[in-house]
Amino acid sequence: MKENIRLIRGEEVSRAVASLYAGACIGPHSSVEKKLLEILAEESPGPGREALEIEIRNLRIAAETGLPVCQDTGTAVVFVEMGNLICIPDCSLTDAVNGGISRACLEAYLRPSQVFPPLGDRVNTMNNTPAVIHLEHVSGSDLKISILVKGAGSENVSSSVMLPPLAGFTGIIDLAESCVRAGASRACPPVIAGIGIGGNLETSGILAKKALLRDMGVENTVPELRELEKQITEKLNATGIGPQGFGGKTTVMETRILQLPCHMASLPVTVCIECHAHRTASCVL
Amino acid sequence: MRVVTLPASEQILKSLKAGEQILLSGLVATARDAAHNLMLNTGSVPFDIKNISIFYTGPSPAPPGHVIGACGPTTSARMEPFIPEMLKLGMKVVIGKGEMSEETRALFHKHEAVYLAATGGAGALASTKVKSRKTVAWEHLGPEAVSILELEEFPVFVAWDLHNGNIFRRRAKSYDTE
Numbered sequence: 001m002k003e004n005i006r007l008i009r010g011e012e013v014s015r016a017v018a019s020l021y022a023g024a025c026i027g028p029h030s031s032v033e034k035k036l037l038e039i040l041a042e043e044s045p046g047p048g049r050e051a052l053e054i055e056i057r058n059l060r061i062a063a064e065t066g067l068p069v070c071q072d073t074g075t076a077v078v079f080v081e082m083g084n085l086i087c088i089p090d091c092s093l094t095d096a097v098n099g100g101i102s103r104a105c106l107e108a109y110l111r112p113s114q115v116f117p118p119l120g121d122r123v124n125t126m127n128n129t130p131a132v133i134h135l136e137h138v139s140g141s142d143l144k145i146s147i148l149v150k151g152a153g154s155e156n157v158s159s160s161v162m163l164p165p166l167a168g169f170t171g172i173i174d175l176a177e178s179c180v181r182a183g184a185s186r187a188c189p190p191v192i193a194g195i196g197i198g199g200n201l202e203t204s205g206i207l208a209k210k211a212l213l214r215d216m217g218v219e220n221t222v223p224e225l226r227e228l229e230k231q232i233t234e235k236l237n238a239t240g241i242g243p244q245g246f247g248g249k250t251t252v253m254e255t256r257i258l259q260l261p262c263h264m265a266s267l268p269v270t271v272c273i274e275c276h277a278h279r280t281a282s283c284v285l
Numbered sequence: 286m287r288v289v290t291l292p293a294s295e296q297i298l299k300s301l302k303a304g305e306q307i308l309l310s311g312l313v314a315t316a317r318d319a320a321h322n323l324m325l326n327t328g329s330v331p332f333d334i335k336n337i338s339i340f341y342t343g344p345s346p347a348p349p350g351h352v353i354g355a356c357g358p359t360t361s362a363r364m365e366p367f368i369p370e371m372l373k374l375g376m377k378v379v380i381g382k383g384e385m386s387e388e389t390r391a392l393f394h395k396h397e398a399v400y401l402a403a404t405g406g407a408g409a410l411a412s413t414k415v416k417s418r419k420t421v422a423w424e425h426l427g428p429e430a431v432s433i434l435e436l437e438e439f440p441v442f443v444a445w446d447l448h449n450g451n452i453f454r455r456r457a458k459s460y461d462t463e
Contacts, residue, residue: 046304047304047305047306047442047452050306050442051404051442054404054407054410054440055404055406055407057407057410058357058404058406058407058408058409058410061409061410061413062355062408062409065351065409065412065413066348067345067348067351067354067355067408067409067412068345068354068355068408068409069355069406069408069409070355070357070405070406070407070408070409071342071343071344071345071354071355071356071357071408071428072343072359072408073345109345109346109347109348109354110345110346111343111344111345111346111354111355111428112427112428113343113428122319124426124427124428124429126427151406152360153359153360153382153383153405156360185383185384185453186360186361186362186382186383186384186405187383187405188382188405188406244382244402244404244405244442245383245384245402245452245453246304246402246442246452246453247452275405275406276406277406
């Protein structure tokens, strides 16, 4: 049994995390760019369309210059799927991940945005740690790391709610609509709506974040959720809020939903709004 | 597309139309949450607020060879509690992103101030439009320090003009009337 254990040094994990974090902040972001170009082709003349052109130009400038796409290089949300045969003998996974975030922040000139304590002095930690780490222990000998660089503009208009258990599809649609109508212009649209349904108070939020990691253009495998995603996207785009809130056909690029079982007396839901830059990266060690 | 140089004359400000994209040149001061809090608590604004416009941004660090890092706009709505006082002090032009409340819009109108919206998330592009940067206050705040930037043809949109025009009302009619 012993020979099946796979040792990965903390340094290797840190190096991978640093590379993912810097890469996600800077680009290139080919799938986002492709999607924005598709949206541009549909958009009528006006400031919304012009803002979309600037968003696309910006993605290219970032990739060419090595500057971050956005100065808000976010809270680093790191999802780790760790095989049961993996062992990191020399440090904790938490330290290895934070080591990578801190290194990328300093070496790639990313903005440190974490402050502590949250009340009062709010002193910047100066290396953008701590990251938010979600660990899933799975079987196997792989270590999969995915990062979502989450800016505050879009995070601040997101919402976690405990809905009445029978609020149903309508309840989800209404919640997504109220988030987008109230806040989309501040979230750098066209946005992606990540929705986590079920679990409990804390897992619905994690689910919504995880839903955002789905690749652009990939459909939900659950038929009812696929239909719900389509309905939500159509309804939100009918608002006409448009790119940057300047008016237009596309306010939401995609809706992405994940679900989990929940208590019979609850319906926890999180709608997590993600900005158009949608900075993600992943790798398998 | 026309170039507007700051500080802009009353006549130029009056000619701006909501929805119009302009290229902005001239001086702006960076300030966001912490700097606004300090300006109002200490009663001292470390730049000439009547002639230097405020740009709501917290830049990322400048890599070697760059004047500044990414420096797109941050959410204007977070600065709303500070806006009444800044308008009283003579603020005429603000650059930020996203919609703010109708109450704030009425105040802008009263003080004949203009709200310009830059493209949120377009921080790398913004960086290429900054010709110089000088930090003038609260350097210890890092990205939240107050710096004077010299802009050259930075693309922004007129969000609120002096004639009640509002870029954020260019949306589906059914939502406008609700």
